[in-house]
Amino acid sequence: MKRQSMKDCNEFVAAFEKVIKKPKRQESKIYYTGIDLGTACVVLAVLDENRKPVAGAYRYADVVRDGMVVDYIGAVELVRELKEELEQTLKTELVYAAASLPPGTDELDGGAIKNVVQSAGFELTNLLDEPTAANQLLNITDGAVVDIGGGTTGISIVENGHVVKVADEATGGTHLSLVIAGAYKFPFEAAETYKRNGKNHEELLPTLKPVIEKISSIIIQQTQGYNVEGIYLVGGTACLKNIETIIEKATGIPTYKPTNPMFVTPLGIAISCTDKVLT
Known part of the structure; x- marks a missing residue:
């Protein structure tokens, strides 16, 4: 990744973090919403007509496991609550939304994700896999985008700006x-809760190292046969301090992560949102 691309990504995420705390109430002809239904956390990110962050909300929940919706009613209610909360804040209706799902689960759960979004009151305009969504913001032209979520690790290999493999x-x-x-x-x-507290990360790292090395072995296996010059970590689990150091050592591939990898995928989803409804 070019240094400027990482800088741009970090600045975009920082702008989103600001509007979570203090939304921008301004006129916009259209709003684009990204919905990230994660195993541990559900995130809604809202961009204006210029694709700039204006609001966002997230809530830890247990409505998805291993990338699959296990509490359909709970998922719908949660997304609807976050939607209404943001609409009241922005004093507007949020109509269009995009969503994502783990790679390879489209046939299994794509319909469930679509139904959750639509039942919550949105018009779904795009549905893409999580690491590919993250790359809408990362703008990787060559490398592997690795989305380490709550239940699964998704990998998208990009060559010359094109996704050549997802796993x-x-x-x-x-x-x-x-x-x-x-x-x-x-x-x-x-x-x-203990894991989410950054103050505990250094203490936890030796205990968690075997699982991180297991994630590293997955990356090694899925990237075999491809010329991967860099690994780019996103997802809530990538927030673990120094996880990139262990993965880089295990894989032998330079490994990078944004300042807050938790919000890269939902923002990439929002960037991919349009006003053309999926049929």
Whole structure:
């Protein structure tokens, strides 16, 4: 990745973080919403007509597991609540939305994601896999975009600006939390909370290293036969401090991550949103 691309990505994410706390109430002919239905967290990102962040909201939830919707009613209600919350803040109706799903799960769960978005009151305009969505913001022309979510790790290999392979494996943040729960004798929810606190990351890293190395082995396996010059980490689990260092050492491939990888995918989804409704 060019240094300027990473700088642009970080600035875009920083602008989004600001509008989560203080939304921009301004006139816009159209708003584009990105919906990221994650295993651990549901994020809505709203861009204006110039594709600039104006508002956002997120909530930790348990409506998706391993990339699959397991609580359909809960997912619809949560997305609808976040939609209404943002609409009240912006004093406008949010009509168009794009969404994403783990690579390779379109036939299994694409319909469920589509129905959740539409049942929550949006018109769905795009549905793409998570790492490809993230690359809408990263703008990688060559390399592997690795989205480490709660339940799965999704990989998108890009060559000359084109996605040549997508893959998904069932290892992610949930597995890290299970290891923490076992090692610390915590209930699972307590382990999740403990993991999210950045102050605990250095202490946790030795305990979590075997799972991170498992994620690294998935990356090695899925990138075999491709000339991958860089790995670019996104997703909530990539927020773990120094995870990129372990992955780089295990894979032997330079590994990078934005300042807050949790918001790259939902922002990429929002960037991919249009006003042309999917049929």
